[in-house]
Amino acid sequence: MTILAIDQGTTSTRAIVFNDKLSPLTVSQREFPQHFPRSGWVEHDPRDLLKTVKDTAREAAKDHRIAAIGITNQRETVVLWDRRTGEPLANAIVWQDRRTARFCEHLHGEGFEERITKATGLLIDPYFSATKLKWLLDEVPDARARAERGELAFGTVDCFLIWNLTGGAHVTDVTNACRTMLFNIGTGQWDAEICAMLDIPMSLLPEVLDNAAEFGTTGLLGYDVPILGVAGDQQAATIGxxxxxxxxxxxxxxxxxxxxxxxxxxxxxxxxxxxxxxxxxxxxxxxxxxxxxxxxxxxxxxxxxxxxxxxxxxxxxxxxxxxxxxxxxxxxxxxxxxxxxxxxxxxxxxxxxxxxxxxxxxxxxxxxxxxxxxxxxxxxxxxxxxxxxxxxxxxxxxxxxxxxxxxxxxxxxxxxxxxxxRVTETTALGVAWLAGMKAGICGGMDDFARGWxxxxxxxxxxxxxxxxxxxxxxxxxxxxxxxx
The missing domain is CATH 3.30.420.40 (ATPase, nucleotide binding domain)
Structure with missing residues (x-):
């Protein structure tokens, strides 16, 4: 039994197949273009991310029968897309992007940081997803009106990939959600007050699951495979x-x-x-x-x-x-x-x-x-x-x-x-274990720790x-x- 780990990073996408002992068997990697439209702005074309995921996954898995898939991804990067077609409305705004610095200063000036930090554990900074999402809603023509009509979906990269790989599952995991500056890490729910503060319709937001959960099924490899593990890259590495x-x-x-x-x-x-x-x-x-x-x-x-x-x-x-x-x-x-x-x-x-x-x-x-x-x-x-x-x-x-x-x-x-x-690609290893553990292929936490x-x-x-x-x-x- 083998597990496919998809590692969608900031400059490249890797797909790694692991066996049931969590040893890597095959690897495929693709770089993709970076876009810098202005000083301090960093963007990706979400279609590039999806294409490199599909290409690397199929190449790495071509000689294996995959039992479960894990996904790890660059965090905080924002995608806004059409619920009907799955097409993005604009380029993804990458976690490195600083275009919302002035708006973050405004939030500081209004005294919002204590409330946001208490709920989310984060500081007000352009790094996080919330102000990037607000920028897209305000600056992309007709985006806010369409969002309020329920026509659009928001997600971090994992969420966008899962939507397209499964045919419309709008889900994310808790470690990606908690990096958006919209998620209350005490209650484990999206924070309605912060969403209202930033004028973000909550209908845009995905369902939040545990890291080992049923995220949907994909026919990406020509047969149905469940996606059973998802974590933002740094939390995936912590697990790995x-x-x-x-x-x-x-x-x-x-x-x-x-x-x-x-x-x-x-x-x-x-x-x-x-x-x-x-x-x-x-x-x-x-x-x-x-x-x-x-x-x-x-x-x-x-x-x-x-x-x-x-x-x-x-x-x-x-x-x-x-x-x-x-x-x-x-x-x-x-x-x-x-x-x-x-x-x-x-x-x-x-x-x-x-x-x-x-x-x-x-x-x-x-x-x-x-x-x-x-x-x-x-x-x-x-x-x-x-x-x-x-x-x-x-x-x-x-x-x-x-x-x-x-x-x-x-x-x-x-x-x-x-x-x-010994294995330095620990982001992929972490979600491989999550997916394999959920599928019953790999042992539990203690067994995995002993194998480090x-x-x-x-x-x-x-x-x-x-x-x-x-x-x-x-x-x-x-x-x-x-x-x-």
């Missing part, structure tokens, strides 16, 4: 890293970087501008987490490749970083679409400090990789201040986790061990005075960037 106990912590390095700390049944309210979110909900039981979000991690490597032409592919950054001149202390603040936690500065833009005439490709590559370590320390410092149970070990995954150089610098900068698992397998541990070797000095350079660079 088997972070099931309070105090366990993971950080995923994809386009962005997202650290989640399991706080169990305790809903911890951050005093350091972290997010309170839902890690997962199984059989109606909610597990909460603290989350810190970095907008640019792996995307900084793409910037080296696509915008500067310094590298041809990501693995080249490690060799370049190793050759960099240690006397040049270049600091890159990759605020290409603003700064995330714990700064939350949507108007900040990238900056590079310490340039000399001798600065070249190697120094750029090293600064890019180091920026991820610095930003991760920002998150962990905030977590340690918010919750005494923050652990001494960080589990890592995602594309950048494959770089030994980057992971060693990360361990040096946070002053704690970094554990990389360490590939390598990176222990810190940098002396504390040097660690503090370098982190001080980073902090000064960030403050200069945001004008503090």
């Amino acid at each position: 890293q088997a972070c099931f106990k309070p105090g366990m912590l993971k950080s995923t390095y994809g386009t962005g970087c997202f650290a989640l700390l399991n706080t169990g049944e305790e809903r911890v309210e951050s005093s350091h501008r972290l997010l309170t979110t839902i890690a997962y909900r199984l059989d109606g039981q909610v597990c909460y987490a603290l989350e810190g979000s970095i907008f640019v991690a792996g995307a900084v490597v793409q910037w080296l490749r696509d915008s500067l032409g310094i590298i041809r592919d990501a693995p080249e950054t490690q060799a370049l970083a190793e050759k960099a001149d240690p006397q040049q202390e270049i600091v890159l603040v990759p605020a290409f679409t603003g700064l995330g936690a714990p700064w939350w500065e949507p108007d900040s833009r990238g900056a590079l400090f310490g340039l000399t005439r001798g600065t070249g490709a190697a120094e750029f590559a090293r600064a890019a990789l180091e920026s991820v370590g610095y930003q991760t320390r920002d998150l962990l410092e905030a977590m340690r201040a918010d919750w005494s149970g923050t652990p001494d070990v960080l589990r890592v995954d995602g594309g950048m986790a494959r770089s030994d150089w980057a992971m060693q610098f990360l361990a040096d900068m946070i002053g704690a061990p970094v554990d990389r698992p 397998d360490l590939d390598r541990r990176f222990d810190p070797v940098m002396e504390e005075p040097e660690r503090a000095r370098r982190y001080g350079l980073w902090q000064r660079a960030v403050k200069a960037t945001i004008g503090v």
